[in-house]
Amino acid sequence: MNSSTLSDKGFTATQTPARVDMKIYFEALENLYHPTDNPSGALPMNVAENHLCWEMLRERIQKVTRENDIPEWVASYTDPSGAPSFREATAGFLSKFLFKVPVVPESIAFSSGATSVIEMTAFLLANPGDTAVIPAPSYPVYTGDIGVVPSVKRYDLQTHTEISELKNGVPISLDQLEKAKTDIEGAGSKFKILILTSPDNPTGAIYSEKQLREIADWCIQNEVHLIVNEIYGLSQIDITHPELKGDYSNPIEFVSFGNLMSEYKSPFLHFWYSFSKDLGISGFRIGLVHSHNQEFLDAYRNAGMGHSISNFTQWVMQEVMADHAFLESYFRAYPKELTQSYLIVIRALREMGIDYSPSYGSLFVWMDISRFLTEKTEKGEEEIWLDIYEKTGILITPANGFGHKIRGLFRMVITGMNHETLQVAMNRLKDYFSQK
Incomplete structure (x- = not known):
């Protein structure tokens, strides 16, 4: 019987995080990589955010609020x-x-x-x-x-x-x-x-x-x-x-x-x-x-x-x-930036011999690292996910919850950082798997 002061759904919500990786994600945000201030910092690549052309959009939004009542x-x-x-x-x-x-x-x-x-x-x-x-x-x-x-x-x-x-x-x-x-x-x-x-x-x-x-x-x-x-x-x-x-x-x-x-x-x-x-x-x-x-x-x-x-x-x-003229310029620039991010990631995966799903779009790369699992189970997936984070600072999306029966496939968000930082992440990942 539910002894909580909440409803049954409310009590269930206290026991069910929206995402299994949120606690570690917030930990990573407190220790973010910076090329000079924190070069060994964390590189979260688990949350689907896109920062590639934010500066363009921010400038346009500031223009709206600055020039209009x-x-x-x-x-x-x-x-x-x-x-x-x-x-x-x-x-x-x-x-x-x-x-x-x-x-x-x-x-x-x-x-x-x-x-x-x-x-x-x-x-x-x-x-x-x-x-x-x-x-x-x-x-x-x-x-x-x-x-x-x-x-x-x-x-x-x-x-x-x-x-x-x-x-x-x-x-x-x-x-x-x-x-x-x-x-x-x-x-x-x-x-x-x-x-x-x-x-x-x-x-x-x-x-x-x-x-x-x-x-x-x-x-x-x-x-x-x-x-x-x-x-x-x-x-x-x-x-x-x-x-x-x-x-x-x-x-x-x-x-x-x-x-x-x-x-x-x-x-x-x-x-x-x-x-x-x-x-x-x-x-x-x-x-x-x-x-x-x-x-x-x-x-x-x-x-x-x-x-x-x-x-x-x-x-x-x-x-x-x-403002369709602005949007046309934005959507000329954005796919180029996105494609460059994708290239940085798949070049590294090809070098490591890691299979991936050829992407037509989205903010992700879906990769197969099943051969590096100690066991092809949920436990094996969680172990390598945590090990990658602990040894490289790279936080990819855990496999848990995607609903696929094949073990060892993981999602990597490629749009949450600039190209220079993304290359740092890929270099760390190459170092990690070279030791496996």
Whole structure:
């Protein structure tokens, strides 16, 4: 019996950290590497933050606040799903830079960050005890986002066994979806939501337009809500780079799911996005959902008041979103910086003979260090993860929680530091594995 002063869910929350690596991450932040002040300091590479072009964006934001008066509406309540002017500016941004088709502002609703959007969506689309299917490996915190408040179960769909199978994208099939449906219904639950992330976290793989169409058709036929998370949609690697193109024998073209949604206009198709990753502003807490399901959008507006974004943040970012000339310059610079970070990492992995998933985008490299494990178990994974941190100061994302059955695969965030510091991290990693 729960003897806590909290509810059952509250007591569970006291025993369940949002991430298993947070304590060590905060420890690392207290001892950060600096080339002169702290050259032996820690190099956290476990949290999905992007600092590559922050200076460009910061300068533009400072220009907004310096040269413009704050509008009257900022100090008042506005539409809980997003101020109309902010939705209009964001619709223009999505239309030009991601969807490549017109976007109706009223089809967008905002919440304070991607986590809030995920939680709200699961809460409104599924009943407690229903199941969301997610191809493995995938973002560990999806479990809490859909589970803590909405009480939706997570089903990790095993689409492949070897990292080499990702070279042509995520190898998902309709047969796998049918099997998942049978398994879930056999366990007394309902396959209610399918979540795809493209580019994927952690593998960097993408879904082809053909795959998206086949999966969308299956979901509509089976009345399953398909949500595609494109939070890394504009974090794309230049796969034509001379050092990279050999990894992509059958290159896939990235097509935004928003483009397909404009054609289907189905109430079972939805899209997630956040400014956190492509724009590198995690602390601004801006997430959005796009849908042609008006009933869902009405529910989102009515239930989401506690998840609203600060009006000041909305105003600042609507000015940035409306400046397409600035955004064009930003998205010319950012992919170059991202590709350079990716090159620094994979050059080192190739030198060490470590396999990795060829990435189309995202902030990560998904690598296979299974041959260095003392045992291919969760314990073996935890041991090497901690040993790398203790001996090098490099904190990669632990394997725990990604939902993949293969042991020894780890995620490394490549965008949280400048190129010089990233090279230091890779040199330390090469020294570490050379002694194994």
